[in-house]
Amino acid sequence: MENSELLQKIVVLLVCIHMELYGCRKRSRCCTSQIGYALVPMIARGAMLGPDQPIILHMLDIEAASDILKGVKMELMDGAFPLLKDVITTTDVIQACKGVDIAIMLGGFPRMKGMSNKDLIKKNIGIYKAQASALEQHADPNCKVLVVSHPGNTYALILKEYAPSIPEENITSLARLDHNRALCQLSENLNVHIGDVKNVIMWGSHSSNQYPDGNHALVNIGVGHKSVKELVTDNHWLNTEFITNVQERSEAIIKARRLSSALSTATATCDHMRDWILGTPKGTWVSMGVYSDGSYGVQPGLIYSFPVTCEKGQWSIVQGLKIDEFARGKMDALEKELIDEKTFAHSCLH
Numbered sequence: 001m002e003n004s005e006l007l008q009k010i011v012v013l014l015v016c017i018h019m020e021l022y023g024c025r026k027r028s029r030c031c032t033s034q035i036g037y038a039l040v041p042m043i044a045r046g047a048m049l050g051p052d053q054p055i056i057l058h059m060l061d062i063e064a065a066s067d068i069l070k071g072v073k074m075e076l077m078d079g080a081f082p083l084l085k086d087v088i089t090t091t092d093v094i095q096a097c098k099g100v101d102i103a104i105m106l107g108g109f110p111r112m113k114g115m116s117n118k119d120l121i122k123k124n125i126g127i128y129k130a131q132a133s134a135l136e137q138h139a140d141p142n143c144k145v146l147v148v149s150h151p152g153n154t155y156a157l158i159l160k161e162y163a164p165s166i167p168e169e170n171i172t173s174l175a176r177l178d179h180n181r182a183l184c185q186l187s188e189n190l191n192v193h194i195g196d197v198k199n200v201i202m203w204g205s206h207s208s209n210q211y212p213d214g215n216h217a218l219v220n221i222g223v224g225h226k227s228v229k230e231l232v233t234d235n236h237w238l239n240t241e242f243i244t245n246v247q248e249r250s251e252a253i254i255k256a257r258r259l260s261s262a263l264s265t266a267t268a269t270c271d272h273m274r275d276w277i278l279g280t281p282k283g284t285w286v287s288m289g290v291y292s293d294g295s296y297g298v299q300p301g302l303i304y305s306f307p308v309t310c311e312k313g314q315w316s317i318v319q320g321l322k323i324d325e326f327a328r329g330k331m332d333a334l335e336k337e338l339i340d341e342k343t344f345a346h347s348c349l350h
Contacts, residue, residue: 034262060096132162173289204334
């Protein structure tokens, strides 16, 4: 028997809600469906959970997209992925959630022109409440949840509240896309390979005021590591263009590609789950939206992006980093945004 057959099969739930639910004819332009389509072969090939981990994939979508799900399943079967032991496609949230070990929440009403985070929360909060209840009743008690749909921090809070038996440390939101974008900006500025840069931080959440922090980042120079602050010729750049380049990356991609950044989002989703479950390399941290315990003065009970290390399926917030006045102001502003979103979300539920 192959060693991989000795491992427990992990059941992955992928929630993909198409814009078609809302009468949009341009389904092919839906970022959610594009992310899901890019993500499924990565999962099936082992990019998320490793090359020896068998997987059963559950895919949930709305009734109107059931034929699309069947088509994606056919393609997965035709891909002949050795790790993919079964694919379940369904429009029934209860069937989708049964026994899942990992839940990746992609779905939600997409941001339309002029919509704020609060507009999105009002549209999507009922969806996340219902899915949380299904996970609570039918998922594995130790299910790990990643919310990708924006604003993920607040949706993750709703999931935590309506799935109380799932440990709070098991509900996270995606910060890795912006983390990876920050690595890219540093590598381009320093003209080094992106694999030689590590330990940027995305504090707070993905928003128009997001804060990529390069003050603690390191670069492998072949005989050890040097700090980015030592290597960047213009330190002012770290507090100006570096930040705006990351903030505006989504719009730049949409302008160039005429579609959202689905591929890089799918890659970041894989990165997040892989490092969470398999562990981060020694001396390296990543950014994850996790339940605040009060670290760095952030209000406990928020889902807030921190630098974390991961080992044996558990994350730990990196402690003791020096926070300068500029960073403190950015972090506090993001905390306030998330507190306001949390309050608004609760007002929509009651």
